[in-house]
Amino acid sequence: MPADTKAKLLESAERIVRERGYNGFSYADLAQEIGIRTASIHYHFRAKSDLVLALIERYAERIAGGLADLSRTGPTGAHRIAGYIAVYRDALREGSSLCLCVSLSADAESLEPTALSALEAFHRAGVAWLTEAFELATADGSIERVGVPASEAAATLALVEGAQLVGRASRSVEPFDAAVLLLRARLGDAG
Template identity: 45%
Template structure:
């Protein structure tokens, strides 16, 4: 299946941002990778600010869709949490890339104000999704020691994103897995604690 030029540019730009940071690639890099003239990129994305906004919009929609799939596929809070951890783990590409949100935050000074707003909206959406997971895990007793789902959600998102940075710095998956181990141990643990 042949991708349209705009999608190809978004794909290449997202991979570059996730691997090298938003400041780590130029329109010349994109033009070479996609096989078009640099001036042609400006037709689709007049500025890098426009490109970053489009990348963030698409990433937000994709992650929201993935979270909905997790909600409908898994019945327990613990299974949903494990699936979310796996989603973030897969995004690391064995320590070679970050999730786009983390990659963009690390280049915050280079981003326009509307993209900063989009990043905040993304974090709000993810926090709500994770909060719902912890609420379910508290109700079905599949996640141990949950008392405040909202606080758990903020801590879990910080842990996921921080573990991304640590794994990317090491260029291997092990730091992510080690950071997630305590969170994963809590899954299915509430019922076991009662036995």
């Protein structure tokens, strides 16, 4: 099935970048994993920078889709925040990988301006979604003591990204859970 090679490449590349970082993966790794030669990868993605940009855009769309679902199904602000935390917890995969954009943020220096812009857009979208969720929580009373929604959103994004990093360093979810414990406690039953 040569038609979906591009999809396979994106799938494998995402996993490798999330485990090893942008500078820690190569076309050789990728080629070996899906069983073609490195030269063939260049047919699908002219340069590594093109691949990484496609990776971010695909990832951002997927996450945006998941958050849109959460917005539809999460009955309260607290439920939505709980769902957001779960997305990052799952992405940590027991300490073996990071959110793609957490991994790439650390390697920001090696990225092209286009990739950097996509990375910033990802973060802006996360903060925007969280801000809405905290606004809803203020309205529906599902979270105690909500501060300015935009500030709560910025803090929550940083918290879950940092929690991933600490979990990654110990190859375990435990530090992640410890870091988000107080936030989840504020969510009541939804947490």
